[in-house]
Amino acid sequence: MGHEVSQACIRRGRGHGAERESRCMTLAPVGLTGPGMPEQCQVVEGGTYAVKLVGSDQPAAQKQALEELKAAHGDKLVIIDFTHPSAVNANAELYTAAGVNFVFGTTGGDRDALMKVTEQSGVYAVIAPNMGKQIVALQATMERMAKDFPGAFAGYKLEVTESHQKTKADTSGTAKAMVSSFQGLGVDPFTHEQITQLRDDASQRAFGVPEEFSNGHAFHTYTLTSSDGSVQFQFKHNVCGRRTYGEGVADAVQFIASQAAGKAPKKVYNMIDILEAGEMK
Missing domain, CATH: 3.30.360.10 (Dihydrodipicolinate Reductase; domain 2)
Structure with missing residues (x-):
């Protein structure tokens, strides 16, 4: 799923002029992953993008990577999570502790705890079981x-x-x-x-x-x-396939970034909120 989502975000960021300025998205040079994964992956979409991977068996390194990305990009940084049900709550705690906005498509885990930690943190987030x-x-x-x-x-x-x-x-x-x-x-x-x-x-x-x-x-x-x-x-x-989900995730990323930029009072959304706002492209 990671490749499909990354490719959708890259495609969405290929506009021109004012459109590109308002919709541009790029991949962060670092991604988080589970234990035992390769140290790097490549995403191919109109070019080749190398992404360094930091596993969950390196919690200190993951925390540092998030802090550095947050310092460099502020609220323009949006984490996209499609991992494993067993990682849902630990990942949410990691993102909220770092103050990073996120789009969460992973299902399972303790959903009540997920919503609680997100709402109490003050970060902006889209949490939805389906992104199509x-x-x-x-x-x-x-x-x-x-x-x-x-x-x-x-x-x-x-x-x-x-x-x-x-x-x-x-x-x-x-x-x-x-x-x-x-x-x-x-x-x-x-x-x-x-x-x-x-x-x-x-x-x-x-x-x-x-x-x-x-x-x-x-x-x-x-x-x-x-x-x-x-x-x-x-x-x-x-x-x-997964392309339709990737396109929905790209919608969610742009939506949550715009909500954060505008300091919207509501901070936790689902995909129906985005649909009702007319923000699906």
Whole structure:
């Protein structure tokens, strides 16, 4: 995901004249990563960008790297986090302690603790389980549907199946958010633990995932069936690759940088906030 996000930010920063001045983004020369990773990576997008990597097994070096970047770039520095559920809370504490604004797409971890430490720190942040702008719009639509028509699907049975690459350790955050909306619509009791996860090749092929996207996809199907089985509704959103998420992250980075520059009173946002602000490009 890191490469796709980096490439999207580089593409977004290629404007000309006033557009370039207002939208320009560049990669920091240093990135943070997990333990046991290479000391450097290269991002290729209209050129080659070398990025030094500092692992979480070097906490002092990570702290120093953040402090130096913050001193050099101030509020123009925005961290983008797509890591592992086990790193969610430690990473948030690291960023907030350094006073660095961030975009957080990693799911899992203690979400209440994540929100609390972020809100108390005073940094600007976008925290969202999904960065795909069209999927965000669907989520917002379902939230509003549940608010406007509570109980519309009372008595309906819900089934949810999601498929992601094998490296995704936790249940889809998008699926969980959609389940909350369906609960508001009155479906029969359904918990996040009932979501079916597909992570093996055979199940994914049967679910319609193209083999070439085994290592990067997000397929979701939500099925609602009436109590007598005579009526069925189905909602799907299937994504091959990661480009759409990278573009959404670029939107989030520009949005949070503009909020920080304008000293906006609200500091913690989600992708629906960005959609409502008309800031998705």
